[in-house]
Structure formats: structure tokens, C-alpha cells
Amino acid sequence: MTEMINRLRSLPLQRAAVIGSGVMGAGIAAQLANAGFEVSLLDQAPNELTDQEKQQGKKLQDASVRNKLAAASLERLSKAKPAHLYDTDFIRRITPGNLADAGPALAEADWIIEAVVERLDIKKEVLGWIDKWRKEGALVSTNTSGLSVADMQEGRSEDFKKHFAAAHFFNPPRYMKLVELVPTSHTSKEALAALSAICTERLGKGVVIAKDTPNFIANRIGAHGMLVTLAATEQFKLTVEEADALTGPALGRPKSATYRMLDLIGLDTLLHVIDNVRERSGDEEERQLFTKPAVLEQLVAEGRLGEKSGAGFYRKQKDKNGKSKIEAVRWGTLNYEPSQSVQSPIIDAAKAAKGTAAKTKAILKTDSASPYAQFVWTILKATWLYSAKQVGIIADSIVDIDRAMKWGFNWELGPFELWDAVGLRQTAERMRQEGEQLPEWVEEWLAAGHESFYKQDEEKRFYVHSGQYVKEVQERDVISLAALKASGKTVLATAGASLIDIGDDVVCLEFHSANNAIGSDVLSAIRQAVPEVEQNWRGLVLANEGRNFCVGANLVLLLMEAQNGDWDEVEDIIRFFQSSMLRLKRMGRPLVAAPHRMTLGGGVEACLPADQIILSPETYFGLVETGVGLIPAGGGSKEAALLAAGRAEAARDALSGLNLQPHLNKVFETLAMGKASVSGHDAKKLGLLREQDRVIMRQDARIAEAKRAVLELDRCGYTPAREERFAVAGREGKAVLKLAVHSMLLSGAISEYDAHIGSKLAHVLAGGNVRSGTEVSEQYMLDLECEAFLSLCGERKTQERISHMLTFGKPLRN
Ligand code: NAI
Numbered sequence: 023m024t025e026m027i028n029r030l031r032s033l034p035l036q037r038a039a040v041i042g043s044g045v046m047g048a049g050i051a052a053q054l055a056n057a058g059f060e061v062s063l064l065d066q067a068p069n070e071l072t073d074q075e076k077q078q079g080k081k082l083q084d085a086s087v088r089n090k091l092a093a094a095s096l097e098r099l100s101k102a103k104p105a106h107l108y109d110t111d112f113i114r115r116i117t118p119g120n121l122a123d124a125g126p127a128l129a130e131a132d133w134i135i136e137a138v139v140e141r142l143d144i145k146k147e148v149l150g151w152i153d154k155w156r157k158e159g160a161l162v163s164t165n166t167s168g169l170s171v172a173d174m175q176e177g178r179s180e181d182f183k184k185h186f187a188a189a190h191f192f193n194p195p196r197y198m199k200l201v202e203l204v205p206t207s208h209t210s211k212e213a214l215a216a217l218s219a220i221c222t223e224r225l226g227k228g229v230v231i232a233k234d235t236p237n238f239i240a241n242r243i244g245a246h247g248m249l250v251t252l253a254a255t256e257q258f259k260l261t262v263e264e265a266d267a268l269t270g271p272a273l274g275r276p277k278s279a280t281y282r283m284l285d286l287i288g289l290d291t292l293l294h295v296i297d298n299v300r301e302r303s304g305d306e307e308e309r310q311l312f313t314k315p316a317v318l319e320q321l322v323a324e325g326r327l328g329e330k331s332g333a334g335f336y337r338k339q340k341d342k343n344g345k346s347k348i349e350a351v352r353w354g355t356l357n358y359e360p361s362q363s364v365q366s367p368i369i370d371a372a373k374a375a376k377g378t379a380a381k382t383k384a385i386l387k388t389d390s391a392s393p394y395a396q397f398v399w400t401i402l403k404a405t406w407l408y409s410a411k412q413v414g415i416i417a418d419s420i421v422d423i424d425r426a427m428k429w430g431f432n433w434e435l436g437p438f439e440l441w442d443a444v445g446l447r448q449t450a451e452r453m454r455q456e457g458e459q460l461p462e463w464v465e466e467w468l469a470a471g472h473e474s475f476y477k478q479d480e481e482k483r484f485y486v487h488s489g490q491y492v493k494e495v496q497e498r499d500v501i502s503l504a505a506l507k508a509s510g511k512t513v514l515a516t517a518g519a520s521l522i523d524i525g526d527d528v529v530c531l532e533f534h535s536a537n538n539a540i541g542s543d544v545l546s547a548i549r550q551a552v553p554e555v556e557q558n559w560r561g562l563v564l565a566n567e568g569r570n571f572c573v574g575a576n577l578v579l580l581l582m583e584a585q586n587g588d589w590d591e592v593e594d595i596i597r598f599f600q601s602s603m604l605r606l607k608r609m610g611r612p613l614v615a616a617p618h619r620m621t622l623g624g625g626v627e628a629c630l631p632a633d634q635i636i637l638s639p640e641t642y643f644g645l646v647e648t649g650v651g652l653i654p655a656g657g658g659s660k661e662a663a664l665l666a667a668g669r670a671e672a673a674r675d676a677l678s679g680l681n682l683q684p685h686l687n688k689v690f691e692t693l694a695m696g697k698a699s700v701s702g703h704d705a706k707k708l709g710l711l712r713e714q715d716r717v718i719m720r721q722d723a724r725i726a727e728a729k730r731a732v733l734e735l736d737r738c739g740y741t742p743a744r745e746e747r748f749a750v751a752g753r754e755g756k757a758v759l760k761l762a763v764h765s766m767l768l769s770g771a772i773s774e775y776d777a778h779i780g781s782k783l784a785h786v787l788a789g790g791n792v793r794s795g796t797e798v799s800e801q802y803m804l805d806l807e808c809e810a811f812l813s814l815c816g817e818r819k820t821q822e823r824i825s826h827m828l829t830f831g832k833p834l835r836n
Contacts, residue, residue, distance in 0.1 A: 035220060036060055039131040041121055041148055042138035050135055052099055052106035052191045055115040056196065056639070057224045057719055058637045062127040062653075065091035067120035070190040076537040087170070092118035106196050108639055108701040108717075121151060127154035133220065135189070136757050137165040137698050140294075142437055145174055161217060163189035167239035168298045172206045183208035188239055189217055192430045193226075197640070199228040200429035202238045205804040220323050226639060226719035228429045228497065230422040237295050239416050239423055240430030243412060243437065245295045245312075251280045252315050255353070257327050257400070258393040262335050262350050267364035268398055272385060274378025274434030281335035283349075284630040285328035289321055291333075311408075318358060336361065339716040346746060358810035368394045378434040379443030386444065402498035403442070409437040410461045420475055421485055421494055425539055438485075442474040463489070478511045499726035501525075503532050514550055518543030520553045528554060528729045531564040538568045541576035542595075545602045552605045561612035561740075562731035564632060571617040571641070572625030575599065575656065582825045584815040592815055593808065599624070599656040600804050607631035607657075610742050612735035616728035618721060624648050626710065627656040633735055633743075634714050637702030638721040643710060644698025647834035648779050651820030654693065655811035659786045660803035665709065667748040682751040685709075685759060690759050694780045696833070747797045752790025773834055775819045782810040 033044045036059060043065040051063045067088040071080060080087050096118050099106055107113060119127060128134060134152050138144055145164060152162055158181050164174055178186070187205045192198035201221045205214050220229045233240040237245065248255055255265040262281040270279030278286060293314060300312040321327075321334065326335030333696055335351050337358055349358035368657045371384040385398045399734055413416065417423050424436020435443060450468055460468075466474075477484045477491055481502070484491035501524050506512075511523040518535035531551050533544055548636045555562045559627050565571075581592040606613060606628070615632035617625065621643045629635050629643075637643065637820075640836050653659055666685035688709045691697075697704035702717035718727050751758075763780035766772045772780070787804045789798050814820045826834035 027462055035132040035224070036132045038062070038133045038135065039064060039128055040135045040137060041094040041152070042136065042165075042176070043118070044082055044137070044139075045163070046191060046193060046195070047135075048095045048099045049106055049138035049193060050137060050165065050191055051068075051116050051611060053191075053195040053225055055112045056108045057226070059115065059133075059224075061116045062119050062124060062131065063092045063096065063116050064119045064121045064124045064127070065089075065095065067122045068483075078653060080278050081355060088120045088123060089118045092120065094311075096827060099156075104197070105700055106194060107363060108196075108703040109379070109707065117816070119799045121148065124219040128152060131156070131160055133161040133163070134469050135163050135165060140167055140169065142173060143170050143361075145169065149174060149186075150515065153178050157796055160185065161213060161220075162186045163217060164185065165189065165191055167301075167694060168295065170302070171204050171234045173207060176209065176477065180208075187214060187217060187232075188238075188737050189221065190232075192240070198430065200240060200426060201225075201227045201229050202232045202240065202426065202430075204232045204234050204238060206234060214546070217349075218762060219434040222498070222720070224719065226721060228425060228722075230417065230426045232417050232422065232426070232430075233415065235416050236299045239412075239426035240296055242299065242412070242416055243405065243423065243427060244431050245292060246408050248280060248284060248292060248406050249296070249315065250401050250408075252317065254400045256317075258397040259353075260393065260397055261353070261362065263362050263399050264364050264394070264398070267802035268339075268367075268385065268394055269401065270414075272369060272372040272381055273398070273402075274381065274440070277434045285334035285336055288328045288330055289318055290327050293322055317353070326613070333358075357428070366394060366544065378440065382440060382444055391562045402444070403458065405437050405447075406441045407447075407453070407458060408459065410464050413463065413590050414462070417454075419485070419487060438475045442476055446474050465517055467730065470538055472647060476507065478505070481505050485738045497722060498756050499720070499723035501530075501725040501729065503530060503565075503725070507765045514547070516543045516547040517551070519547035519551075520763050521547070521554065524729055525723065526729065526733060527560040527637075528563060528732050529561075529726060530565055530729075532566040533566065533826065534566065535576070538570060538572045538625075539574060539576040539627065540599070541579065545598055548602045548606060552609050556610045559611065562609065563614055563616060563725060563728040563732055564606075564628060565616035565618075565728055570620035571630060572622070572626075573620055573623055573762060574623030574646075577650065577824050577828055581817070581821060581828065584824075587816075589812060593812060596655050596808050596811055599627075600808070603631050604800070604804075607743050608745075610734045614726040614728040614731045614735070615642050617643065619626045620698075620787055623654065623658070624656050627658040627661070630657065630661040633740075634716075634731050635711060636724060636731060637705060637715065637717045638724050639702050639717060639719060640721055641702040641705060641717075642698045642700065643705040644696065644708070645704070645710070646696040646698055646833075648694060648696040648776070648783065649823070650816065650827050651775070651779060652814050653779065653786060653810050655807040656805065657807070659693070659783070659807045661798055661811075662693055662710075663750060663787050663789065663803060664746065664748055665689055665712065667750070668712070669709075670749070680749060682749060682794070683755055686787060687759070687762070688754055690762075690784065692764070693787070694776075694783055745800060747796050747799055750803075751787075751793045751795040752789055752796055754794040756788035756791075759788060772788075773835055778817075779814065779820075782814060786810050 033629045038054050039061045039062040040047045041064045043063050054061045057128045057696055073080055100113050105532055126255045135381060136148050138148050162185055168187055175183050190202040192200045201550055203217055221229050235323045251269060251611055266279035266281050270277050296312045296314055300309050303309055325331055326333045338346050339349055341347055347401050348361040350357050350361040372381040375381045375384040383656055388393055420438045423440050427433045427436045475486045483494045485494050503522055506522050507543050512523040513529055519531055522530050522532055524530045529835050535544055614634045615629040616636045617629055618638040619640055621641055626643055626645050645658045647654045666689050669685040670680055670682045694706045699708050705711055760781055763777050767777040790806050822836055823834045824836055
């Protein structure tokens with residue numbers, strides 16, 4: 023299998039066609055473009071001209087008329103927020119067209135994706151057209167949410183059927199990891215493996231194999247869970263706010279919890295799913311479960327569909343002062359009232375507990391008479407029993423069910439993982455006492471003396487399958503730091519970071535402080551790690567499994583010292599940060615950083631000393647210190663000046679010599695505006711990366727990829743970085759930067775205080791008051807950084823900015 027996947031990985035699949043340029047078609051086309059595919063995005067050709075087109079003298083045969091649906095979709099795609107494309111330039115990889123004229127494009131495509139409206143007759147017609155044009159061996163998939171895949175391929179050629187399956191993407195395809203692959207009895211093993219390999223290796227998604235049953239895995243379990251939650255909300259007389267407070271992060275699920283999530287996906291969409299399962303299911307019990315709740319029917323009948331119609335379970339209203347306020351539906355009347363924040367010791371206990379298992383237990387173990395505890399127990403019990411009953415029906419493996427819920431609904435733990443964590447045997451006993459019938463396979467599993475569905479053995483995990491434990495096939499190239507730590511691979515640790523053996527004589531430094539902010543605990547781990555790596559290991563990876571890689575330096579202590587006027591203390595903090603980064607930079611072994619998601623301020627400064635940075639596609643990378651009234655002073659400003667000097671050096675020619683200014687302007691703009699990238703690719707555009715840095719497609723493979731890069735650097739005969747001297751733009755360069763700041767101030771684009779910080783930054787990046795082209799040392803630049811930082815710390819407006827950020831998590835522009 024591995025050999026097959028390796029072969030598939032290197033297949034030159036380059037051309038794709040996506041049919042249907044709606045929400046999903048456009049999103050899938052964007053993800054294909056992100057992965058380097060040339061994509062034809064096709065929709066219907068209109069049957070008649072609009073009045074406006076007639077007035078413009080257009081004809082029905084004009085390409086601008088025939089391709090207009092897909093072209094309009096591309097237009098929307100280029101403006102969508104959050105962005106579907108990693109880089110706005112990738113839009114050039116997508117060509118709009120119409121299906122009727124797209125025969126040649128279909129004939130060239132290696133993979134054709136059908137994403138038209140959810141109607142069997144229309145999908146069948148489109149698939150017939152594809153069959154007519156596709157080249158032999160081309161893969162074909164449908165993005166149906168829940169239609170029968172077998173019904174769809176009726177009447178198609180043998181070669182078509184062999185290469186056809188559902189590939190169900192989740193919305194939005196860039197951000198949601200899950201793809202459910204649903205083969206038919208005709209789909210060849212090779213075609214399924216090829217689809218799986220492309221979705222994982224090329225598109226960076228996570229694949230589960232589902233059976234051809236209504237709504238497949240995630241939407242089936244998810245919709246059932248929503249129905250159960252609606253019923254339990256009513257049963258225990260909770261408000262929608264209370265139900266959301268209990269079914270969001272308190273259970274390791276997204277903040278949108280249940281009702282806010284329903285508003286997002288659309289109440290009518292849930293009704294469609296319910297109808298589909300009920301109508302297509304042959305099971306009476308299932309038909310009962312998927313009965314439409316009266317509340318939902320009434321809201322939909324009244325046009326209250328959720329966000330898209332402006333009101334659902336919640337709505338946003340403006341009060342008489344024009345201020346937005348949120349209102350929530352009241353059960354019974356279905357009138358709106360101001361949304362109430364939910365305060366309760368149970369929710370506090372869940373918040374205080376660490377990890378999903380502990381949070382869930384904290385809720386369940388509270389006074390069992392509490393309606394909150396009973397509500398949560400009712401939902402979990404129903405979800406666990408339903409999921410267990412579906413094994414063998416919607417999917418063969420509990421792993422696929424757990425992964426589908428984690429990747430498609432963003433649950434921290436899948437239903438079986440959470441059931442294990444809360445305690446399988448003891449909850450099963452409680453269910454029996456409450457008169458529930460557990461699925462036969464679960465009873466047999468417990469009777470055989472097993473205590474859990476999963477079993478961890480060193481780094482390997484086993485799961486129950488057909489009455490025995492079988493080894494879980496891990497996702498390729500996923501190194502789990504949590505599993506390594508659990509199996510005793512920690513080499514050293516402080517409160518803020520750990521050094522972990524990740525195999526092949528490579529270690530990973532993992533930050534795990536609050537928000538992964540860099541404070542003295544993280545810095546002291548760095549100081550301890552460097553000699554350890556130099557003596558005993560081939561190299562170091564800097565990566566972690568936190569929500570974000572690092573949100574910056576820990577500002578709490580800094581603010582305290584600044585408010586007390588303890589300048590020596592503030593200087594000590596900066597110097598310790600700077601020298602720790604220098605220790606990393608000069609380490610005698612290769613260092614590769616693999617940031618993900620938010621990587622801000624100090625997080626970027628920790629990456630820049632690395633020999634290589636391997637970015638995940640979802641990396642929001644930026645030296646954003648100006649937002650808190652500061653400039654980067656942990657080596658970040660120095661590294662930015664170095665980047666500009668390096669680029670100027672590379673562009674030097676005999677005629678014009680060394681021209682630092684354009685390169686300095688670019689990094690100055692990025693830092694002064696506190697810009698952060700919207701993806702890994704975008705970080706390159708912001709000028710914060712070096713030639714050797716690269717972006718990978720698979721976020722979850724980042725640690726394995728970084729380790730591979732460390733080993734490669736080691737094998738190539740690694741030489742550590744030496745103290746660098748480099749040219750700066752000096753006072754002339756500073757004058758140009760300050761002029762830009764001044765004109766922004768005059769145009770009203772920035773505040774007086776922004777301009778003040780901008781001038782300080784200009785001074786540092788230009789290398790102070792030396793003559794243009796002067797070569798300076800890294801230490802000289804660090805001293806400039808430190809001086810500017812200290813002076814800004816003393817300013818009231820900077821302290822206000824820091825304090826605002828610590829309180830509200832947002833920058834203050836004062
Ligand atoms: P949509 O309504 O946004 O887009 C459908 C597109 O198909 C429209 O642009 C329409 O013009 C086009 N179309 C209709 N008939 C066509 C034909 N004969 N030839 C070419 N194009 C044609 O729908 P959406 O939401 O993008 O859904 C598409 C498919 O994806 C459906 O099967 C849906 O169930 C599924 N899906 C939707 C998800 C969602 O969140 N919206 C999530 C996952 C799957």
C-alpha cells in the first residue's frame with residue numbers, strides 16, 4: 023500500500039474540472055488551485071440573454087455570456103472572507119467556463135468533480151455528460167451531501183464506474199479537514215487509493231471511508247446530535263444560551279456549540295438532512311429519531327433560517343443608540359429576548375478543568391439532580407449509543423467515525439474517544455440502569471473484560487474492530503507529541519516548554535505555556551535545550567500542538583515592570599529574550615521551525631533564528647508589535663533589516679551597486695503596519711521569509727516534515743550560523759521611511775502615536791544614524807532594538823495599548 027501511495031503521490035495529476043460553481047464548487051476549485059492544479063470551473067450556459075445584455079448588444083454565443091455564472095463565482099471567490107485562496111494570485115489557476123462548451127477541458131482533466139445542486143436527476147445528467155467526454159482512467163467524484171452514490175452511476179460506462187466515488191468535502195474546503203470518500207461496489211481499489219492519496223497528500227485533507235448510506239458519517243451523527251440537543255433543551259427547560267454554554271468548549275466542541283452552529287449552517291439545511299435520512303432509511307427506529315422538531319419547522323416556515331436570513335435561534339438587533347446586541351429565541355413563544363450570559367458553578371468547573379475529558383467529567387460528576395448535568399448526560403448517552411449502533415452501517419471502523427466528527431465538526435474528541443475518557447464500563451452500567459439497550463457488540467466487548475474501545479501501547483494505538491483490538495493505521499507523517507510524551511520521551515521540561523525525543527536522534531522543543539506565549543519559563547527551556555541538543559542530538563525542531571504556535575511574548579510581566587518604572591528589569595527581560603534567540607541561531611546543530619496558525623511577534627522572532635522555516639498553509643505570521651505600541655526587540659527588527667540587506671545583496675548589479683532602499687521599504691511597511699499573513703504563502707509575500715523557507719500542504723505533517731529537513735541539513739554537513747555583519751541604509755534610508763510615515767499621518771491613515779512608533783522603527787531598521795551602506799554587527803542592531811523598545815515602554819500610550827491587548831485580546835489604536 024505504501025508503495026502504491028508513493029507512486030500516486032508522484033503522479034503528474036495536474037488538471038481538474040469542477041462542475042457547479044456554487045458555494046462548494048468554488049471552494050473546492052480554490053483548494054485545488056491552492057494545491058497547484060489547473061482548474062476549469064464550469065457552470066450552466068444561460069438559455070437567454072438578460073435585458074441588460076441585449077442592450078449591450080451581446081449575443082448568446084458570446085463567451086462572456088456563456089461563462090458568466092462561473093465568472094461571477096470567481097469574482098466572489100476573489101473577495102471572499104475568510105479567503106478561500108492561500109494567495110490571491112492563485113486565482114489565475116482557475117479558468118471559468120460552461121459545461122456545454124467544455125468537452126475539450128473535460129477530456130483533458132485528470133480529475134472531474136461534480137458539485138451541482140443536490141438533485142439526483144440533475145447530477146445523473148451531468149455525470150452522463152462527463153462520461154461522454156472524459157478520458158479513460160480519469161477520476162470522477164461527486165460532492166453529494168447524502169444522495170445514493172450507487173444510484174448516481176447507473177447507466178454509466180464500465181471505465182467510468184471503476185473510477186467513480188463520492189468525495190464529500192466540508193464547507194469551507196480550505197479550512198475543513200474532512201473528506202468522506204464513499205466508494206460503490208464498482209469503484210476500483212486503485213481509484214479509491216488514488217482519490218485518497220490526492221485528497222491527503224496534495225490537498226492536505228483528512229480522509230475517512232464511509233458507506234453509501236444517507237448523509238454518510240459526520241452529517242448523520244451530527245444531525246442526530248442536534249435533534250437530541252433540541253429535544254433535551256426542551257425536556258430540561260433550558261434556554262438556547264444555556265444549551266450552547268454546555269455543548270461548546272465545555273464538551274471540547276467549537277464555540278458555536280449547537281444553536282449558533284445551526285444558525286450558521288441554516289435551519290433549512292438541517293431539515294433537508296433529517297428528511298433525507300428519514301425517507302431513505304429502511305429502519306423504523308431511525309425514522310422515528312429523524313422526525314422534524316416542531317420548533318425547527320415553525321422557524322423555517324417563518325423564514326427564520328439562521329444567519330443567511332438575518333434571524334434564527336439568535337438574531338442581531340441594533341438598539342436605539344445604534345449599538346448591536348444579540349437576542350435569542352425563547353422556547354414556547356419563539357419570541358426574541360436579549361441574550362443572557364450563562365453563569366454557573368458547573369460551567370466554571372468545566373472551564374477550570376484541563377482537556378475535554380476532564381471538562382466533561384466535571385459537568386457529569388456535579389450533583390446529578392442538576393438539569394445541566396442531566397442535559398449533558400442525555401446528549402452524550404444518545405450520541406454514544408447512536409454512534410455505536412452505526413458501526414458497520416455508516417462506516418466499518420470506529421476510527422473513521424471519530425475522525426469524521428473531529429475533522430468535520432471540529433470536536434476535540436470523537437464519540438468513542440470521549441466515551442472511553444469518561445469511563446466506558448461505568449457509563450454503560452448507568453445506561454443499563456436507565457433501561458437503555460447497548461448494541462450487542464458493545465455488550466460482548468465489555469463481557470470479554472475490556473475497559474475501553476481504544477488501547478494505547480507506547481506510541482501505537484489499537485481500537486476495537488470485529489471483537490478484537492487491531493492497530494490503528496496512523497495518518498502518514500503525523501508525529502504526535504502528546505503520544506510521545508505519554509510514552510516517556512520527554513528529555514527535559516520547564517513549566518512553559520518541553521524537549522521531546524521525536525526519533526532518529528532529533529528532538530522537538532514544544533511550547534506549552536498559556537497561549538504558548540514566550541516568558542521566562544519558555545526562554546529558560548531554550549537555554550537548557552541548546553547545550554543538550556549540541557551534545558546529544560542531530561538537530562532540533564521547534565513546533566507544538568497548541569491551538570496556535572505562539573501569540574507572542576508574555577506581556578503581563580513586562581507591563582507590570584513598565585508601570586512600576588523598573589527599567590533595569592525591563593531591560594533584563596529584553597536582553598534575556600535577545601540572547602536566547604542568538605543562542606538558537608548559533609546552535610551547533612540544525613534548527614528547523616514549523617509554525618502553525620497564529621505565529622505573532624515573539625513567535626516569529628523564535629522562528630527567524632532557524633536554518634529553515636516550514637510553514638503550514640494555515641499560518642498567520644507577523645511581527646505585529648506596533649499594535650501594542652512596541653517594536654520587535656527579541657531580534658525581530660534586526661532579522662528584518664538582515665532580510666532587506668540579504669535581498670539587496672542578491673539584487674546587486676555592477677551598474678547600480680547596492681540599493682537597500684526598496685527592500686528596506688518593504689519590510690518597514692510590513693512591520694510598521696503590524697501586518698500578519700493570511701496563510702503560509704502570504705507570509706512570503708509580506709517579505710518575512712527567506713529563500714530556503716517553504717510552505718507545505720499538510721498542516722498535520724509539519725513536525726515530520728521539519729524533522730526530515732533537520733536530518734537533511736545534518737547529512738549535508740551542517741555549519742552553524744556565524745556572527746553576521748551587514749549593510750544598513752543609515753540616516754538617508756531613515757529619512758525616506760520617516761517621509762512615508764509623515765505622509766500617512768497627513769492623509770489621516772495613521773494616528774500621531776502610530777507615527778511616533780513608526781519613526782522609532784525607522785530608526786532601528788535603518789541602522790540608526792550611520793552613513794548609508796555602513797556595515798554593522800548583529801549586536802549593534804540588537805542594542806538599537808533594545809533602546810527603542812525601552813523608550814516606548816515608558817510611554818503612557820504604549821502601556822495603554824498593552825493593557826488593552828491583555829484585557830480584550832485586540833489592538834488599541836490610540
Ligand atoms: P449551490 O446552489 O451553491 O451551487 C450549485 C451550483 O450548481 C450552481 O452554481 C448552479 O448554477 C450549478 N448547476 C446546477 N445545475 C447545473 C448543471 N446542470 N450543470 C452545471 N452546473 C449546474 O450549491 P452548493 O451548496 O455548492 O452544493 C453543491 C453540492 O455540494 C450539493 O450536492 C450539496 O449537497 C453538496 N454539499 C454542500 C455543502 C454546503 O455546505 N453547501 C457541503 C457539502 C456538500
